[in-house]
Amino acid sequence: MRAARLLLIVLIANGKQLPQNRRNFMRPEGLEIENLHLWRGERHVLRGLGVSVPRGGCLHVAGPNGAGKTTLLRAACGLLYPESGRLLWDGRDVHEDLPAFHSALIYIGHEAPLKADLSARENLHYWVGMRRRIGRGALEAALQRVGASAWSERPARTLSAGQRRRVALAALSLLLVPLWLLDEPTTNLDAAGQRLVGTLIEEHLARGGLVLAATHHELPLPRSRVQRLELTDG
Amino acid sequence: MNWTWFHRLGSPPHIYRLAQQLTPWFAWPAAALILTALYGGLVLAPPDYQQGDGFRIIYMHAPAAWMSLMVYTTMAVAAAVALIWRMKVAHAVAASCAPIGASFTFAALVTGSLWGEPMWGTWWEWDPRLTSELILLFLYLGYMGLRGAIEDPQRADRTSAVLAVVGIVNVPIIHYSVTWWNSLHQAPSVMRLGKPQLSLPMLWPLLVMLLGFTLYFVAVLLVRLRGEILLRERSASWIREVVGT
Amino acid sequence: MREFFDMGGYAAFLWPSYAVTLGVAVINVIWARRSLARAMAAARRRLAAGADS
């Protein structure tokens, strides 16, 4: 199916080869959202949204509940296919090669994707291992960094919401992919945990990574580092 | 290569107007052909030497069975196109097909059973074609059930499209396996349903009837399609134009 | 005429099968028109509710 779609794209691209290529040259590196329209059922959630996040940039998606923050994040990681508009990663439409785009990003929803019956360590092992062969030492270091050493053997079902968040942070620190998409990264975390989120993000930006964070709280970062996008309801 | 025809094919307003204009061009010929075939089949065609006048059920059973398969194929092809090119109009076509196909599959089962009673002496025989038809009805019902169970219209479109494509891959396998199964268990004395030796005066009404029903299907599809396009359309300006408020 | 309707003794099977198939054909026309009318009504409602862009 994807092959057929690609074939069509290739055919069309051949028809108008020059503009396509030239556009690629002129794109800056990073993530760019162009004129994005999205409906959820009958609701027109995102209306012609356009934003560009360069390398080393952090976008804070703010707005009240139901304004479409999560929808925007899910569209930005290519899960939702926009009705119109484009999503560009380093100048290329991500829907042309989704696997490549996906291997450049990590998305953490407002619930950490943990199996209730597995321990924190096992969860981390399976989650990170799908993408990276990771040694036991690195795993332990990451768990220790998020303060999870003491309870890393406990089944995720017994962990508090904040502890589950911390496991997600450990995965984040292990999967150093360029693009982080974080839904409510600071929710349920104590003060130290929130500072940890800030530190992780700052390190990531310093490496040249990109962060899209959707939250109606403030991000634990200096304001100067953050680009703010305010979504409004309705 | 010029792709404008392809884009126009995917443009809902264009298709809507086209459907509106084309409907009578299919509907009236369909009516004329079906009436002609009815006269030919019921009056002009001679009785079959074996089945007497009973064979005339074929003029209803065969078109119904033909519709059941043709509509399913149309639905699956439209679904595949819709999935590959994300074409809304193709989703609308697939959605329009299901109720038409399901009702004719039902008709094919009833007429098959009505034919079976005088020929076999029983209302239901596990004849391979009737059995396949029954499974086809279940496939239609599953498709409509799935579509009805999903609230989000886009997801309903795309999920049911996957099912339609999976179904069409399975239809030949199901038919083959049912035929194979039937050949193992069949009592040799039972007469197989269908295909009496048709002479020309018997054959032409059947062919005309099949053509008539095909045109009829297109006409009904076009009417349904307009409704399905309207449901999927976001642009208020041309909806206003069409609905005329 | 009576002979025609008797259909060589097959009337009880033949006419119902014609009735069912042609009935399905007619019902499909009605259903199709009704579904189109419903879609139009829904579209009008959406327009009246101030559907956007």
Place this chain on the structure above:
Amino acid sequence: MDEAGNSALPSGAAPVVGGATVWADAASVLDAARLVLERDLQLAMRRRGQLVQPLAFFAIVTTLFPLAISPELARLREVAAGVLWVAALLASLLALEFLFRDDAYDGTLEQYALSGQPLTGLMFAKTAAHWLLTGVPLALMAPLAALSLGAPAGSLPGIVASVAVGTVALSLIGSIGAALTLGIRRSGVLLALLTLPLSLPVLIFGARASELAIRGESYLAPLELLAALAVLGITLAPLACAAAVRISLE
């Protein structure tokens, strides 16, 4: 919270440059698929109750038939193959509801779809796990049920083989149905309505193979047809399954 003692990045971490980060130790599809399989097996071991349910169901259904028909083994033997297969079909259907439910609920499925690994391969691994957890136990239980229905001991290898191969196809077909009904509340009946018609060829060939085995004849032909269905399923079903999963995440 030790926030300072961490300066060392995990070894092997690539600096973020270029469009897609490629680690020296990036996991291959096979690594990922193996982990999916391992995770599902490990989870099943933590929830043994759920594992036993389809098997108990299979045992009960096959017990019902002698009670409903007659205790005469000669009469039961005639319907044994059919009873076994209908029971196996329903038992494997019963286990399908759980195939993706938890993964969809806790966000694991989303992570699979975003892992950058081909989702088709991961879905294949999941289906393989499902087969190992239901198909294989069913195949191992089938001889007991067959004996209780009057099948001769000589027929058991044929029955085990046909159930083992047939359940591969059933798991694959079922995975499509389970993926299609993701996100639908009370999907049980719908899942059956979608899956059973598609499973019909498996039922026909499987029951035929078992019947021939019980009669002591060669069951190779239907077994080969079953294997053909399984192979076809292996090539096509994960594709459909992955497509359906992606759509369910939209």
